[in-house]
Amino acid sequence: MVDFIQNTLDGIALGSAYALLALGFTLIFGVMGRLNIAYGPCIMIGVFAGAGVYSDLTQSIVMIFVATLAGTILASAYVERVSFAAIRADAALASMVSTFAVWMQLEEIVAHLFPARTYAFKELGHLSLIEAGPFFLRQESLFMLLVTLAVLLGLALVLGRSHFGLELRALTDSRRAAIISGINVRRIIFLTFLLAAMIGGVAGFMIAMSDGQVTPKFGLWATMKGLVAMVIGGLASLRGAVLGGMLLGIIEAQAQWYFGASVREILVYAILFAALILLPRGILGGPHTVWRS
Amino acid sequence: MMLKLEGMSKHFGGVKAVDDVSLTMNEGEIFGLIGPNGSGKSTTINLITGLYAPTSGTVSLEGRDLTALAQHERTALGVARTFQNIRLFGNLSVAENLWVAQNGHKQRRQHFISRWFKAGGLQDTNIDELLRFSRLHSKKDSLASALSFGEMRRLEMARALASNPKVLLLDEPAAGASIEDGQLLGERIRAVRDRGVSILLIEHMMELVMGITDRMAVLNFGRKIAEGTPSDIQSNPDVRAAYLGTKNKNKEPADA
Structure with missing residues (x-):
């Protein structure tokens, strides 16, 4: 029982990173009705920008954070222009294929600029444990949890209390009604990509810090984790994305402890299949429920 | 004039959904647009709001050409509409x-x-x-x-x-309503006009259209076949033919 609870604690910390990735996917899916599978690779660009600044220029954590965020935002803006704004509204498949092409492009760019593949990222400092009875929380886990909570709070304020948030929610609800209400749909889509990029940049930064290194595999990893968490929690539901991320983290932590790392991956994808069959809309997903007032 | 369509056409492949239609709506007017199913009424609205780009022709609001503008820009300049099947933001208050x-x-x-x-x-x-x-x-x-x-x-x-808005386009606002609701609706539409909004009304409920419009136009197979006051229209032989004579023949698919 102690193990189970300890695993759950670890899982929530890991899951909070997954939750952020799933939120980025969900925001874009909500306004576009399309998947952006290049989301993970955009974050990969960000963490490599951070690693580049770290190895060549400065130790400053603020500068590394800014570089990570800027890299993710620039790559995301590129994806939005090339794979979404430039493609007709009724060609969803073309958009998805296009994001796949951008993904390959981004990986090649990184392979070119960073030939050693694995690069050091600034670490969180020395890792002490916070203990309470038989349980403990690693400092990096606490850091992830707190950052995630801060992002969630910020996102709730943006969506609930800004005119942009209102327009985003309206667009997610009904594209045609949004257009006729005078909403500049292209502008809101672009801003939503930037918002998703900021969330992804923060997620990438804290994951890279807790790993202490980055590799080009990061893009694939982030896309897979984010997609699985989104599907489990519920397509187009922000609460579902958070719940799905947490659940995925907990399941992984338990599976790793009881069955080992290779079984963990098999189990996670088995659960994804089960979720797709039994709960095709995910746990909290309904039609268009990104947010309820 | 408030809203003006000049030589407006919209062809979908070989189908002339709207064919060389010209209309002029005056400020403060309640203007009716009627016609059998598939006569091009909804397509006309979609051309005014900018959902469709016209095959030819122009639309202008208070003399300003809207034809090249995006939908949200037209909304900002004063064109608003409602839908036959209501489109609200259901998850918003x-x-x-x-x-x-x-x-x-x-x-x-x-x-x-x-x-x-x-x-x-x-x-x-x-x-x-x-x-x-x-x-x-x-x-x-x-x-x-x-x-x-x-x-x-x-x-x-x-x-x-x-x-x-300066112009409000109402696409069958009485759909699904009873005759009594229709009368209430007529009062509401007048009240909206009294707020200074000109109204283009598409409606099948004839009591409503005849009762509240100042002028109206009739479309059939995408063409304007008559324009005038409700009493002009009621006595127009072409309109009678369109509604009675050929009602079930040569019917085009209903426009959405």
Whole structure:
């Protein structure tokens, strides 16, 4: 029982990173009705920008954070222009294929600029444990949890209390009604990509810090984790994305402890299949429920 | 003139959904647009709002050419509409449905101030007035999806008014309503006109159209076959032929 609870604690910390990735996917899916599978690779660009600044220029954590965020935002803006704004509204498949092409492009760019593949990222400092009875929380886990909570709070304020948030929610609800209400749909889509990029940049930064290194595999990893968490929690539901991320983290932590790392991956994808069959809309997903007032 | 269509055509492949239609609506007018199913009424509305680009022809508002403008730009200049099958933001509250349509820089700032610095959340005199005008004030914090059918229709019209339009296009606002509801609707439409909004009304309920429009035009197979006052139209032989003589022959598919 102690193990189970300890695993759950670890899982929530890991899951909070997954939750952020799933939120980025969900925001874009909500306004576009399309998947952006290049989301993970955009974050990969960000963490490599951070690693580049770290190895060549400065130790400053603020500068590394800014570089990570800027890299993710620039790559995301590129994806939005090339794979979404430039493609007709009724060609969803073309958009998805296009994001796949951008993904390959981004990986090649990184392979070119960073030939050693694995690069050091600034670490969180020395890792002490916070203990309470038989349980403990690693400092990096606490850091992830707190950052995630801060992002969630910020996102709730943006969506609930800004005119942009209102327009985003309206667009997610009904594209045609949004257009006729005078909403500049292209502008809101672009801003939503930037918002998703900021969330992804923060997620990438804290994951890279807790790993202490980055590799080009990061893009694939982030896309897979984010997609699985989104599907489990519920397509187009922000609460579902958070719940799905947490659940995925907990399941992984338990599976790793009881069955080992290779079984963990098999189990996670088995659960994804089960979720797709039994709960095709995910746990909290309904039609268009990104947010309820 | 308020709204003007000149030589407007829209062809879908070989189908001439709208064929060389010209209309002029005056300021403060309630203008009816009628015709059998598939005669091009909804396509005409979609050409005015900019959902479709015309095959040829122009549309202008108070002399300003709208033809090349995007839909949201036309909304900003004063073109609003409602839909035959209601399109609301179901997951937004009633008040938010109106806030989101109030789309200027000034409104954005007011929205920000209201959200952050006023007790009781969203407050704005324009929106309060619109809520009262639409008899929705008691429902302002309900989700739009929780409203009754009649309330949804009223909210949709209120949302169209929230963008402060010069012209309001009503696409079969009486669909699904009884004759008595239709009379109430007629009073509401007059009340909207009295707020200074010119109205283009597409409607099948003839009592309503004949009762409240100042002038009207009749479409058949995408062409305008008559224009005039309701009494002119009622006595027009072409219109009678379109509605009675050929009603079940050569019927085109209904336009959405």
